[in-house]
Amino acid sequence: MSDIRKWFMKSHDNDAGGGAGNGKALPGDSARPRLSKPEPEKPAGESAPRRKTSKYFADAEKMKPKDKMDLDEVPNKRKAPNESEQIHKPPAAKRGYKVKYEDDEDEDFVSPVLSKPADCTPSKKLKTGSGRGVPKKSAEVEASEDEDDKVIDPPVKSGGRGRGGRGSSAAPAGGRDRGGGGRGGFMNFGQRKDPPHKGEKEVPEGAPDCLAGLTFVISGTLDSLEREEAEDLIKRYGGRITGSVSKKTNYLLCDEDIGGNKSKKARELGTVFLTEDGMFDMIRSSVRDKPPPKDKTNGAELSSPPKKTAEKVVSKCVEPAKVAPSPASASGAPLAKSKVRSNKGSDLIWTEKYRPKVPNEIIGNPSLVTQLHNWLQHWNEQFSDAGRKGKGKKANDPAAKKAVLLSGSPGIGKTSSAKVVCQMLGFQAIEVNASDSRGKADSKIQKGIAGSNANSVKELVSNASLGSSMDWSKHPKSVLIMDEVDGMSAGDRGGIADLIASIKISKIPIICICNDRYSQKLKSLVNYCLPLNFRKPTKQQMAKRLSQVCKAEGLQVQETALETLAERVNGDIRMALNQLQYMSRSMEVIKYDDMKDRLVNSGKDEDISPFTAVDKLLGFNGGKLRMDERIDLSMSDPDLVPLIIQTMYWQENYLNYRPAVAAKDDDGMKRLSLIARAADSIANGDIINVQIRRYRQWQLSQSACLSSCILPAALLHGQRETLEPGERNFNRFGGWLGKNSTMGKNLRILDDLHDHLLASRESNTERGSLRVDYFTLLLKRLTNPLRELPKDEAVAEVIDLMNAYSITQEDFDTIVELSKFRGQPSPLEGIPPAVKAALTRAYNERSKSQMVRAADLVTLPGARKTPKKRITAILEPPVEGEGAENGEALADSEEEAASDMEGDDKNDKQLQLDLEGLNSKAIKVQLDLKGTEKSATRKVPAGRGKGGTGTSAPKSGGRGTGSSSAAKRKR
Numbered sequence: 003m004s005d006i007r008k009w010f011m012k013s014h015d016n017d018a019g020g021g022a023g024n025g026k027a028l029p030g031d032s033a034r035p036r037l038s039k040p041e042p043e044k045p046a047g048e049s050a051p052r053r054k055t056s057k058y059f060a061d062a063e064k065m066k067p068k069d070k071m072d073l074d075e076v077p078n079k080r081k082a083p084n085e086s087e088q089i090h091k092p093p094a095a096k097r098g099y100k101v102k103y104e105d106d107e108d109e110d111f112v113s114p115v116l117s118k119p120a121d122c123t124p125s126k127k128l129k130t131g132s133g134r135g136v137p138k139k140s141a142e143v144e145a146s147e148d149e150d151d152k153v154i155d156p157p158v159k160s161g162g163r164g165r166g167g168r169g170s171s172a173a174p175a176g177g178r179d180r181g182g183g184g185r186g187g188f189m190n191f192g193q194r195k196d197p198p199h200k201g202e203k204e205v206p207e208g209a210p211d212c213l214a215g216l217t218f219v220i221s222g223t224l225d226s227l228e229r230e231e232a233e234d235l236i237k238r239y240g241g242r243i244t245g246s247v248s249k250k251t252n253y254l255l256c257d258e259d260i261g262g263n264k265s266k267k268a269r270e271l272g273t274v275f276l277t278e279d280g281m282f283d284m285i286r287s288s289v290r291d292k293p294p295p296k297d298k299t300n301g302a303e304l305s306s307p308p309k310k311t312a313e314k315v316v317s318k319c320v321e322p323a324k325v326a327p328s329p330a331s332a333s334g335a336p337l338a339k340s341k342v343r344s345n346k347g348s349d350l351i352w353t354e355k356y357r358p359k360v361p362n363e364i365i366g367n368p369s370l371v372t373q374l375h376n377w378l379q380h381w382n383e384q385f386s387d388a389g390r391k392g393k394g395k396k397a398n399d400p401a402a403k404k405a406v407l408l409s410g411s412p413g414i415g416k417t418s419s420a421k422v423v424c425q426m427l428g429f430q431a432i433e434v435n436a437s438d439s440r441g442k443a444d445s446k447i448q449k450g451i452a453g454s455n456a457n458s459v460k461e462l463v464s465n466a467s468l469g470s471s472m473d474w475s476k477h478p479k480s481v482l483i484m485d486e487v488d489g490m491s492a493g494d495r496g497g498i499a500d501l502i503a504s505i506k507i508s509k510i511p512i513i514c515i516c517n518d519r520y521s522q523k524l525k526s527l528v529n530y531c532l533p534l535n536f537r538k539p540t541k542q543q544m545a546k547r548l549s550q551v552c553k554a555e556g557l558q559v560q561e562t563a564l565e566t567l568a569e570r571v572n573g574d575i576r577m578a579l580n581q582l583q584y585m586s587r588s589m590e591v592i593k594y595d596d597m598k599d600r601l602v603n604s605g606k607d608e609d610i611s612p613f614t615a616v617d618k619l620l621g622f623n624g625g626k627l628r629m630d631e632r633i634d635l636s637m638s639d640p641d642l643v644p645l646i647i648q649t650m651y652w653q654e655n656y657l658n659y660r661p662a663v664a665a666k667d668d669d670g671m672k673r674l675s676l677i678a679r680a681a682d683s684i685a686n687g688d689i690i691n692v693q694i695r696r697y698r699q700w701q702l703s704q705s706a707c708l709s710s711c712i713l714p715a716a717l718l719h720g721q722r723e724t725l726e727p728g729e730r731n732f733n734r735f736g737g738w739l740g741k742n743s744t745m746g747k748n749l750r751i752l753d754d755l756h757d758h759l760l761a762s763r764e765s766n767t768e769r770g771s772l773r774v775d776y777f778t779l780l781l782k783r784l785t786n787p788l789r790e791l792p793k794d795e796a797v798a799e800v801i802d803l804m805n806a807y808s809i810t811q812e813d814f815d816t817i818v819e820l821s822k823f824r825g826q827p828s829p830l831e832g833i834p835p836a837v838k839a840a841l842t843r844a845y846n847e848r849s850k851s852q853m854v855r856a857a858d859l860v861t862l863p864g865a866r867k868t869p870k871k872r873i874t875a876i877l878e879p880p881v882e883g884e885g886a887e888n889g890e891a892l893a894d895s896e897e898e899a900a901s902d903m904e905g906d907d908k909n910d911k912q913l914q915l916d917l918e919g920l921n922s923k924a925i926k927v928q929l930d931l932k933g934t935e936k937s938a939t940r941k942v943p944a945g946r947g948k949g950g951t952g953t954s955a956p957k958s959g960g961r962g963t964g965s966s967s968a969a970k971r972k973r
């Protein structure tokens with residue numbers, strides 16, 4: 003991989019080093035708008051053609067011999083396709099001002115804003131003289147690092163950046179020393195370097211909205227601004243940022259030729275290339291050129307060079323209220339116009355106030371709204387005679403669905419759409435949502451009248467009660483809207499099943515609404531509904547709608563502020579409206595920065611999932627987080643975040659990150675050492691965590707989060723990668739959680755087995771040594787005979803052993819389960835299925851006749867009560883033909899069972915027989931465990947004690963005498 007990357011980098015270098023002015027004619031070059039000077043042809047392979055517009059790459063003549071060799075090695079045909087991409091020259095048509103190149107003065111970055119070279123000179127001296135209008139400087143001057151801080155006299159190109167352009171530099175012609183300078187798209191994804199002169203330039207002040215109407219695309223690393231800072235700056239002045247170049251793009255903002263798709267597209271479309279300095283000048287000049295009295299002229303002046311821009315700017319740099327599109331034009335349905343701020347002080351919540359009333363007011367999903375409309379419109383025709391017409395239809399025929407399921411994320415208009423459609427068609431909507439109790443209805447509807455909501459729903463859909471209580475002439479048509487059906491849970495037990503039953507019998511249409519259509523709970527419901535999946539509105543759609551609302555409220559909001567809000571709320575119009583209303587309480591004009599501040603502040607109140615926290619901590623930008631942000635993230639869930647970062651076994655989460663700090667780590671050693679340090683830190687975190695949990699040293703919480711989250715994330719944050727084929731590339735629950743749960747389960751089942759063995763009195767071992775010392779032997783004795791002996795003999799032997807040790811079938815499974823190891827054959831391997839089946843049959847036979855299994859009588863401190871029902875069921879004589887199921891029915895209470903037995907001689911005989919077979923050993927063990935005779939007689943049915951103890955049992959009822967009478971003991 004690294005070789006391939008090197009190859010790319012070499013190619014890049016070669017291109018760069020091809021030398022300015024060596025712009026050899028290439029295939030496709032003719033299509034280019036303009037080349038400065040036709041170069042004499044050179045033999046193929048002699049020198050690579052230069053990246054025409056890159057000012058960062060050295061001249062071929064100035065290259066070191068080694069570089070030249072590399073250059074020659076790159077096959078020409080491999081380079082050829084890139085050539086056209088690497089010509090980085092905007093079309094002449096858009097040329098406005100020039101960025102001078104050392105060797106090719108015709109290679110320009112062009113700005114539509116300023117055309118005079120004089121204007122291009124920064125009004126203020128910059129520390130670095132890069133970008134347009136910077137005077138040239140000599141190569142000697144460039145060679146000195148110190149010169150970077152000077153404004154240098156001509157001649158030179160992107161003067162003094164100290165990267166590229168230095169033909170004499172020892173560094174390969176890669177120029178900026180940015181490891182490829184971010185070029186190479188996929189190869190360098192996530193590897194964008196810091197700006198070479200980060201924070202060294204003064205960010206200019208401009209006139210408000212001076213970039214309004216202009217659309218920018220940013221590419222590569224800028225000179226002094228981080229990508230986010232540049233975006234902020236542009237948005238602050240009203241400019242728009244998009245991710246890819248299109249016809250609407252005015253500028254491609256880049257400080258280097260990264261030769262990627264964006265610059266290629268920009269060249270194709272004739273988009274203007276703009277450097278960071280160019281943008282700074284543009285912003286500065288907006289103040290300089292601004293006529294003092296009126297803001298309105300700003301836009302016109304700013305936008306004078308490109309005509310199309312001018313129109314936009316005029317329309318967008320005026321007062322925000324004017325910027326907002328007219329409601330009618332935006333959605334076709336005007337919002338109620340109000341005088342500026344006329345609604346201020348109104349207490350109505352904006353979400354209700356601006357709830358769509360006609361379909362045109364609903365943003366997005368028009369086809370779904372139409373589908374819903376059609377479905378509802380034809381419902382009565384199809385299902386008016388419910389229960390008959392619907393039945394005959396095919397289940398997957400959408401028209402046959404009696405209910406509809408609207409799904410989609412919150413606040414995107416599902417409920418509003420349902421209400422609007424109902425209103426349009428004259429249906430009366432009856433809304434039931436998760437905050438109402440929606441448990442399963444009573445089977446007898448009458449019981450529920452005026453009772454639980456579920457019953458009301460039943461009544462509603464079946465018209466059981468509404469018929470009498472409602473005036474149907476006034477409400478001829480009703481629709482039931484079941485909101486948040488995926489919220490039906492604990493409180494709504496059986497709710498979904500009941501809802502399905504309601505749909506089947508319903509005589510009115512039912513609109514179900516949920517957020518997650520793929521929720522497990524809704525699996526069955528989906529089959530009975532026509533699914534309509536609502537999508538989130540786009541940022542632009544939302545901004546438009548919000549702008550209408552702002553206008554109606556007389557609130558002045560910068561367009562970029564609205565777009566930022568729309569982007570941030572992730573499609574949730576409800577949340578956006580709420581944020582705007584909140585802000586409108588304290589300000590009348592909302593600018594981009596106000597919005598950003600608000601969103602940062604409101605973000606602090608948001609719940610963040612532990613996965614998001616880990617993504618942020620370990621992500622590529624994790625290193626840029628402030629310490630308080632890191633603490634907030636790790637403390638957002640101090641139990642789960644560390645667990646998700648660390649894991650029990652390899653290939654999960656923190657190990658999957660390629661550390662950004664070890665980007666140039668060819669042999670992986672640096673990464674390994676970082677992993678080792680992170681693992682150390684995680685281990686320390688565990689130790690601290692024990693102190694916290696075991697000794698309640700809560701004051702150590704922050705130290706724990708530092709050790710277990712912040713330090714490992716600081717060391718390893720970077721790009722996530724997969725370590726083996728088929729692995730999914732996102733953070734997931736750590737193996738620890740799964741393992742911990744398995745451990746808990748295994749301990750539980752081991753406990754059961756342990757109790758049973760103790761009760762059998764054949765073993766008196768600790769749980770730990772049972773697992774370590776006894777298991778192998780027990781397994782052998784339980785399985786070897788099944789493999790080696792004839793079937794009947796084997797089964798008899800194993801059953802005897804199980805009897806002797808009070809091992810149940812579940813215990814058998816436990817022993818097998820806990821003896822399984824990865825890579826080892828199954829403990830049951832080699833046992834014929836017929837023998838296994840015979841064993842199961844024999845066990846079941848035996849358990850029928852077995853009176854009371856010893857373990858069932860063991861009562862341990864803290865354990866659940868002795869399962870009396872089971873005992874009484876066994877004591878209760880089975881009625882012929884009814885078998886086992888009788889047991890439970892008859893076991894309602896011990897008293898009942900006892901009285902039954904009293905009244906029945908047959909029962910007595912049977913009981914006598916059964917109890918004689920009672921495992922007396924078990925009883926003794928129980929007594930031992932309980933420690934005192936008193937407690938034994940209290941818990942255990944009378945007479946359970948050995949010998950004469952039974953005589954004192956109060957419940958004995960005088961039945962059976964003598965120490966040998968198990969019956970007496972039992973009762």
Ligand SMILES: Nc1ncnc2c1ncn2[C@@H]1O[C@H](COP(=O)(O)OP(=O)(O)OP(=O)(O)O)[C@@H](O)[C@H]1O
Pocket residue numbers: 352353354356357358363364365366410411412413414415416417418419485516517539547575576579
């Ligand atoms: N598509 C939309 N067009 C216009 N306004 C909308 C839209 N979606 C939501 N809104 C606004 O947000 C408010 C809430 O919308 P609604 O209740 O319809 O969302 P929802 O998708 O049903 O959300 P939930 O899933 O939380 O019930 C509406 O009153 C309305 O003001």
